[in-house]
Amino acid sequence: MSKKVIQVLSYKITNSFLENNTFNIYSINGELKESILEIIKFHTNVLNKNWEDLRQDWKFKNLINIPYKINSISPYRVFISDIDNANPLLFCDKSLNEEEIQRIKWLLSTSVTDYIEDKFKKDLKDHLETKNLKTTNFNIDLDYKGEATKNTFINNKNFTLIKMLFMKHFLNKKVRIGTCAEAIENAKEISFYPSYNGKHELVSDIIEAYNYNNQLKRYALFITPKIEVRNSELYLNIIIGTKVILDSYEHEIGKKTDLIKKIHYGKNENSTLYIFDGEQYISVKFYTKKSENDIIYIFPKWEYREIIKNLEQTTNITFNDIKNFLKDTNSRNDMFLLHNQYRSIKEKNLVSDSLHNNDKLDISNFIVENIKGLEIIDSVSEIEVVYPSEIKKTARNGSKIDLLVSSYKGKYNSFNLYVIRKNNSEIIKLINQLFTSTSETESLFTNYEKVESPNENIFVVTFNNNVAITINIIDICSDYILNDTYEGETVDDRANLITEVIGEIPVNSLFLIELEMISDKADAKKIIRQAFIKLGFINQFIIPSTMNINNLKQRLCKLLQCIGFYNALTYLDEKTVYTFSFVESESRKGIILPFIIKITEKSIQVSPVLKNTPVNFVSINEIYTNFYNLKNYTFDLQKCNMQEIENILLINLLDIFKNDNTEKILLLEGNQLKETDSDLLKKIISISDNVVKIDLLDIEVIVKNATNDDLTFTPTLFSLTNDTFVSIGDKTQSQRKSLVYGSKLVNFMKRKTKNKPDDNIVNGAFGMYQDRRAFGIKIIKNKMDKISLASLIKLSRFRLTSEIHCNETSFYNYLTYFSKYF
Numbered sequence: 001m002s003k004k005v006i007q008v009l010s011y012k013i014t015n016s017f018l019e020n021n022t023f024n025i026y027s028i029n030g031e032l033k034e035s036i037l038e039i040i041k042f043h044t045n046v047l048n049k050n051w052e053d054l055r056q057d058w059k060f061k062n063l064i065n066i067p068y069k070i071n072s073i074s075p076y077r078v079f080i081s082d083i084d085n086a087n088p089l090l091f092c093d094k095s096l097n098e099e100e101i102q103r104i105k106w107l108l109s110t111s112v113t114d115y116i117e118d119k120f121k122k123d124l125k126d127h128l129e130t131k132n133l134k135t136t137n138f139n140i141d142l143d144y145k146g147e148a149t150k151n152t153f154i155n156n157k158n159f160t161l162i163k164m165l166f167m168k169h170f171l172n173k174k175v176r177i178g179t180c181a182e183a184i185e186n187a188k189e190i191s192f193y194p195s196y197n198g199k200h201e202l203v204s205d206i207i208e209a210y211n212y213n214n215q216l217k218r219y220a221l222f223i224t225p226k227i228e229v230r231n232s233e234l235y236l237n238i239i240i241g242t243k244v245i246l247d248s249y250e251h252e253i254g255k256k257t258d259l260i261k262k263i264h265y266g267k268n269e270n271s272t273l274y275i276f277d278g279e280q281y282i283s284v285k286f287y288t289k290k291s292e293n294d295i296i297y298i299f300p301k302w303e304y305r306e307i308i309k310n311l312e313q314t315t316n317i318t319f320n321d322i323k324n325f326l327k328d329t330n331s332r333n334d335m336f337l338l339h340n341q342y343r344s345i346k347e348k349n350l351v352s353d354s355l356h357n358n359d360k361l362d363i364s365n366f367i368v369e370n371i372k373g374l375e376i377i378d379s380v381s382e383i384e385v386v387y388p389s390e391i392k393k394t395a396r397n398g399s400k401i402d403l404l405v406s407s408y409k410g411k412y413n414s415f416n417l418y419v420i421r422k423n424n425s426e427i428i429k430l431i432n433q434l435f436t437s438t439s440e441t442e443s444l445f446t447n448y449e450k451v452e453s454p455n456e457n458i459f460v461v462t463f464n465n466n467v468a469i470t471i472n473i474i475d476i477c478s479d480y481i482l483n484d485t486y487e488g489e490t491v492d493d494r495a496n497l498i499t500e501v502i503g504e505i506p507v508n509s510l511f512l513i514e515l516e517m518i519s520d521k522a523d524a525k526k527i528i529r530q531a532f533i534k535l536g537f538i539n540q541f542i543i544p545s546t547m548n549i550n551n552l553k554q555r556l557c558k559l560l561q562c563i564g565f566y567n568a569l570t571y572l573d574e575k576t577v578y579t580f581s582f583v584e585s586e587s588r589k590g591i592i593l594p595f596i597i598k599i600t601e602k603s604i605q606v607s608p609v610l611k612n613t614p615v616n617f618v619s620i621n622e623i624y625t626n627f628y629n630l631k632n633y634t635f636d637l638q639k640c641n642m643q644e645i646e647n648i649l650l651i652n653l654l655d656i657f658k659n660d661n662t663e664k665i666l667l668l669e670g671n672q673l674k675e676t677d678s679d680l681l682k683k684i685i686s687i688s689d690n691v692v693k694i695d696l697l698d699i700e701v702i703v704k705n706a707t708n709d710d711l712t713f714t715p716t717l718f719s720l721t722n723d724t725f726v727s728i729g730d731k732t733q734s735q736r737k738s739l740v741y742g743s744k745l746v747n748f749m750k751r752k753t754k755n756k757p758d759d760n761i762v763n764g765a766f767g768m769y770q771d772r773r774a775f776g777i778k779i780i781k782n783k784m785d786k787i788s789l790a791s792l793i794k795l796s797r798f799r800l801t802s803e804i805h806c807n808e809t810s811f812y813n814y815l816t817y818f819s820k821y822f
Contacts, residue, residue, distance in 0.1 A: 005379045006718050006726060006774075009364050009700035013162065013227075013234040017373025018150035021165050025148055026090040028080070030141035031134045032108060036083060039063070039115070042127050063115045066108060071160070072283055073310050075196035076167045078104060079160050090142060091152075091161055093168075101142070107310060109138045154234070159227040163200040166225050166236060169371045170194075170202055171279075177362045192223060195281035197272055200225060203281045206245065206336065218245040220338060223363065226698060236374060237699045238367075240360050243338045273322060274336045277315050284308060284322065357702045380718045380726075386791040388571040401557060401565065403447040405798070407463050409604045410564025411619040412508040414470035417559070420481055421514040425544060428457075428475050430552055431512075435459045435471075444553055464568060476502060482515055484522035491628075494524075494531035507625065510559050511539040514547070526587070533821045534628040538562045562817060564604055564620050567810045569795040572601040576660060579667040580609075580649060581815040582642070585822050590637040593630060593822060594649045595815055596656070604814060608633070609649045615656060620814060624821075631822040642674050650680040657687050663783060665690040667793070667811060689783040692793055694776065701774035703728050717787075717794050725777040725790040727797060 043049050043060065054060050067080035077093035092101065113136045116125050128135050153162050170192040178187035192202040204221040224239040274281045284304050311317045317334070325335045368376055421427050434444040435451055436459075445451055445461070452460045457473040478501050485494075499505070511532055515525055525541055532539040540555045557565075577599040585591040594609035598617055605617040610633045635645050657664060666688045673681065685691050703716070718726040775797065777790045784792075796810050 004382045004703055004716055006382075006728065007361070007364075007379045007702045007704065008237075008377055008720070008774075009240070009360065009702065010228070010235050010237045010377050011367065011374035012377060013236055014373040014375060015150050017165070017371070018153045018162075020372060021148050021153075021161075022094045023091045023148035023152070023161060023165075024094055025145040025152070026092065026142040027145055028083075028088040028090055028108075028140065029143055030139045032112060032138040032140045033088065035112060035116075035128060035133050035135070035138065036063075037086065038128060038131055038133055039112075039124065042124055046127065059115065059118065063111065066111050069107065069111065069304075069307055070104060071196040071200070072304075072307050073107070073314075074100075074104075075200055075280060076164045076171075076194040079158075079164060081157055089145070091148065091158075103310065103313065105140045105142075108140060109136075110309070112138065156229075160200065162227050162234070162236065163225045164194075166371070166374075167194045167200060167202055169367075173366075173370065175363055175366045177359050190221065192221070193276070193280050195274065195283060197274075197283040203243070203274065203338075206333075218336075219243065220245060220336070228699075235377075238363075239698070239700055240363060245336045245338045272338065273326075274338045275311065275315070275317060275322075276334050276336070282307065282311065284311075286322070286326075357704065360700060360702055380720060382716050383719050383787060385717050385794060386785075386788045387569070387795070388573070388788065388792055400444060400446045400553070401560065403445055403450045403461070404464050405567065405569050407465055407566050407568035408467050408469050408564055409566045409599070409602060409620070411621045412563075413468070414472065414508060415563060416472050416474055416506055416509040418474045418476055418502070418505075418509060418511045419514070420476045420478060420511060422479055422482060422544075423477060425477075425514055427512075427514050427542070427544070427547065427552070428473070430547075430549065431473060431556070432457070434549070434553060434556065442549060444556060481528070482513070483524065484518070485524045485527045486522070489527060491527060491530045491534050494527050495534045498531055498535065505535065505537065507536070508621070509537055510563060511537055512555060512559065513539055513541050514544050515541055516545060517543050529820065530628070533624065536625040536627070538624050538817075558817070561814070562620070566604065567796065567798045569798055570792055570810070572599070572792075574601075574662060575665055576600050576662045577665045577667060577811050578653070578656070579669055579811050580653065580672065581669070582645065582649075582672060583815055583818045585631075585634070586819045588631075588634075588822075591631075591822070592635045592637060592642075592645060593633075593818070594635075594645060595818065596649070596653060597811065597814055598656075599811055600662075606814065609652055611635075611648065615652045627818075627821055634822065646673055646675060646678075647680060650678070650684060654680065654684050654687075657684055663689045665692065665784075665789075665792075668693040668780075669811075670695050685781055688781060690789055691780040691782075692789065693778040693780055694793060697726065697774040697776040699774060701726060701728065717790060719787075719790075723779045723786070725779075725787075725794070727775040727777060727790075727794045 043054055064083055066083045070078050070080050074096075077096055079091040081089045081091075090104070092104075115121065116128065116135045125135050148161065152158055153165075171194075174189040174191050176187050176189050190204050190207070192204050195201050195203045202223040202225075207219045207221070220243045222241055222243055224241075226237045226239065228235045228237055273284045273286060275284065276282075284307060286304070308319050308322075315334075322335070325332060326337070364376065367374060417431075419427055419431065433442055436448075436453060437443045438448050450462045452462075454460065457475070459471045459473075460468055461471065462468045480501055481498055513528060513532075515528070517523065517525070529539060529541070538559065540559050542552060542555050578596065580594060580596045582592050582594050585593070596607050596609060596615060596617075598605045598607075604620040606620060606623050607615045607617045608630055609615065610630075613633070666684065668676075668691070675681070716728050718728070720726055777793050779786050779789060782789050798810065
């Protein structure tokens with residue numbers, strides 16, 4: 001019997017769910033409709049602007065986004081279909097009274113009037129007047145079209161109605177959370193309220209709780225519904241997470257929270273304030289700006305002005321109240337500066353810190369028991385992972401390099417590791433300790449017997465396949481290299497200084513730089529990094545004041561991965577893996593440089609994709625030699641669009657595939673391509689042997705035991721459909737009877753202080769549970785057996801070190817550091 005199963009929090013939407021609705025449908029007619037349609041004609045016909053350009057105009061976007069403003073003020077009772085088509089429809093819950101409907105009409109009229117009355121829109125206003133159309137105080141006719149039926153919801157333009165219908169089922173009800181055996185006596189009943197913050201979501205009561213650092217914080221849970229069409233049937237998926245609440249920036253400034261600091265220093269571009277009116281959360285986005293005389297101004301985002309006006313009518317909360325709240329040290333019970341807790345992953349995708357699996361199941365059980373017509377899909381049992389080599393690892397332990405499951409695929413068999421430091425640093429001593437220690441906590445390797453030291457500061461690392469790499473540590477104690485930067489200093493200046501101090505540097509070199517971080521313009525980190533890249537060398541920084549064994553391990557592992565240390569679980573035999581990325585510069589916004597990466601069993605090669613230049617693959621060791629000059633060949637999104645860049649990359653990839661006779665595996669990682677159905681991509685797929693699309697699934701997945709045996713932490717793979725597999729990273733190294741164990745929420749709410757040993761903290765999630773979203777593996781084309789192919793991708797999720805799975809494959813991972821270097 002399988003030891004693990006997954007429960008996907010996905011619910012089939014049946015007719016009974018759709019039929020049990022209370023929406024009336026109205027057609028929007030009259031003067032407002034006529035003026036909106038003429039405004040669009042004016043921009044497209046008179047000004048000759050295409051629709052795509054119009055959508056980039058933020059004021060015009062605000063106009064056609066009127067439906068979303070309506071969602072914000074009434075997220076579960078009112079919805080308007082596209083306002084820019086010939087037959088806009090208004091969907092109203094039957095509970096709306098006449099006063100509320102009149103307020104909607106007022107909001108519609110005010111939004112259009114504000115757009116027309118803008119001082120830069122005089123030509124538009126004149127145009128409307130010549131057409132004898134009104135420009136203010138519009139008459140709006142709502143013609144009743146009947147009640148919504150199940151066919152109303154099937155139209156994908158009306159999927160928002162399904163989310164609203166789902167949220168209504170939480171009104172005036174409480175969800176009991178913390179019902180596992182360990183926490184049942186402390187279970188909490190929590191209410192959820194509708195909200196709209198660019199997307200529909202349910203936000204809970206405010207929860208006071210102590211975090212892991214023993215700080216009293218305020219939280220809210222959220223549930224985000226999403227609609228998916230699978231096999232021509234509708235499904236409702238949910239994402240569950242937590243939001244942290246910051247009462248005010250002055251009160252929280254000592255917490256060093258990035259969001260709060262941005263508000264405090266007048267650099268915040270997009271924060272959301274949640275206002276609770278007793279029935280729902282109304283969100284208002286705002287930004288802050290510092291004037292020349294250091295006065296901080298707080299502004300609402302333009303499109304939220306009407307929402308604030310509506311708030312003044314319904315709650316008596318004015319924008320002055322909002323500004324005073326943000327500056328005040330006192331919290332309120334009706335305003336919350338609230339944001340999701342996130343962990344960053346590749347390509348700006350974000351995964352929310354979440355509740356324990358047991359808490360999620362409690363919410364899911366509430367849905368199943370209280371919402372008629374939503375049927376949770378069956379749980380799925382695990383399948384056995386197929387190892388493509390004789391190397392197997394049943395457990396992974398700590399953040400170390402495991403030489404039994406690692407290999408080397410670079411060009412050189414020896415490296416010089418230069419360590420740049422100041423006086424009184426112990427970093428060389430710590431590095432030697434990592435390479436020589438036989439202590440489980442101090443060694444960089446799990447198999448320390450495979451590391452030899454023939455001479456001082458020289459180490460020979462032998463992999464499982466008997467490949468040996470020599471690492472020669474060179475100690476450079478130099479204040480000159482690490483000096484603060486000065487006004488007018490160039491990258492060439494710092495590069496010349498480095499060569500003066502060190503002399504000629506061999507090509508097989510890498511650098512670890514110990515540098516304290518400072519917050520002003522004199523911080524030399526950026527110019528030192530660029531200087532080493534100009535000289536052609538990979539580099540990592542470490543902060544001496546916070547340095548310890550663990551973060552030193554992390555820096556060394558990143559360096560070693562960049563030169564070709566590799567996870568050997570993914571044995572490729574005679575196959576070739578191709579993947580690619582559009583790497584965006586960290587320091588130059590909108591600057592893109594595409595890369596193609598090619599991996600065989602013996603090599604890792606990369607090539608930038610440049611205009612009018614053939615692809616030229618070089619070893620991962622050699623890419624940095626000319627990396628600095630690549631900034632002259634980057635793509636600027638101000639001058640070209642992503643479609644053009646994609647086409648250049650795909651044309652190059654097509655040529656490569658035509659000349660490669662090996663069995664090819666093409667990996668489409670994340671949402672790299674904007675156009676996934678292009679003719680170019682189809683041609684590439686047609687001459688590929690295996691094509692796999694991999695990404696985080698936008699769906700909540702819970703892992704639990706199918707038996708009462710202890711878990712073994714082997715790689716886990718599940719088959720959702722014949723072509724779609726799910727990979728889940730194990731949550732902890734500790735063995736326990738079940739992954740569904742304990743309640744993080746109850747732990748937080750019950751905890752008083754860590755200094756009281758008599759506190760009865762519930763066992764389970766507290767202090768050690770980490771949630772991850774499911775990693776989807778969709779096989780588009782295959783020559784390999786599907787399970788073997790999915791297993792290879794699954795195993796590639798292990799990084800070089802023996803940490804638990806990352807949210808990308810190790811094939812792609814070689815590109816993730818490039819964004820720092822151009």
